[in-house]
Amino acid sequence: MNQRERTLLEENYGYLFEPELLNEIVESGIIKQKRQGDVIIEVGEEIRFMILLVNGSIKIMREDQEGDEMLLFFLEKGDTCTMSLSGCLGKTQSEIRAIAEQDATLLMIPVQKMAEWMKQYTGWMNFVFTSYHERLHEMLQSIDSLVFLNLHERLFNYLKDKVKLHHTTTLSVKHHEIAKDLHTSRVVISRVLKQLEKEGKIELHRNRIEVKEF
DNA sequence: ACATTAAGTGATT
DNA sequence: AATCACTTAATGT
Numbered sequence: 001m002n003q004r005e006r007t008l009l010e011e012n013y014g015y016l017f018e019p020e021l022l023n024e025i026v027e028s029g030i031i032k033q034k035r036q037g038d039v040i041i042e043v044g045e046e047i048r049f050m051i052l053l054v055n056g057s058i059k060i061m062r063e064d065q066e067g068d069e070m071l072l073f074f075l076e077k078g079d080t081c082t083m084s085l086s087g088c089l090g091k092t093q094s095e096i097r098a099i100a101e102q103d104a105t106l107l108m109i110p111v112q113k114m115a116e117w118m119k120q121y122t123g124w125m126n127f128v129f130t131s132y133h134e135r136l137h138e139m140l141q142s143i144d145s146l147v148f149l150n151l152h153e154r155l156f157n158y159l160k161d162k163v164k165l166h167h168t169t170t171l172s173v174k175h176h177e178i179a180k181d182l183h184t185s186r187v188v189i190s191r192v193l194k195q196l197e198k199e200g201k202i203e204l205h206r207n208r209i210e211v212k213e214f
Numbered sequence: 215a216c217a218t219t220a221a222g223t224g225a226t227t
Numbered sequence: 228a229a230t231c232a233c234t235t236a237a238t239g240t
Binding site for chain 2: 176186
Binding site: 185 | 231236
């Protein structure tokens with residue numbers, strides 16, 4: 001781990017972790033760079049590392065046997081993938097797929113360290129519990145959105161999420177990509193997007209959506 | 215100029 | 228809200 005990476009780590013996690021714990025993380029953690037669109041964890045893949053997102057963003061997808069998939073939620077920097085936390089309970093296979101939403105910097109920690117650090121560092125224990133809580137909360141939100149919102153609202157929330165994540169109101173997405181994330185068809189997305197445009201909330205272009213209201 | 219890919223739309227279920 | 232069938236528009240070669 002180089003100096004720049006260490007600085008990133010301290011910026012994002014310094015206030016959570018004891019200095020000794022930070023040192024341990026620097027020692028046993030591996031930094032990995034991922035490009036936008038790279039698959040980080042595949043469904044069924046055995047989890048050997050716990051993953052902290054140091055920079056960038058990740059989208060977490062659920063997939064069924066037929067290959068139908070749907071977006072569960074996004075992870076931002078400072079977040080951790082909870083699926084990778086469950087690795088500390090023994091050998092587990094991933095039930096989700098994680099894809100880099102933007103170029104991302106990951107800190108991968110061997111799962112064996114999990115149990116060790118849980119006993120040793122309260123900062124670590126708090127972090128793990130807090131992370132579980134946050135992910136559970138996001139999962140519930142995702143269920144709420146799916147059950148209680150119509151597609152119109154769901155789509156607009158999705159766009160607003162992207163704006164926040166990418167820190168820009170100019171989104172480079174194709175309608176069919178949105179359709180995949182929300183698990184519907186491209187035609188339906190195009191129609192609802194047109195509706196949002198008429199309402200003045202967005203502006204449509206080829207391969208690009210300008211979000212006017214968020 | 216032609217082919218390919220993205221997006222728009224009416225009709226039907 | 229999904230699917231089909233077709234059109235129009237933007238881009239790549």
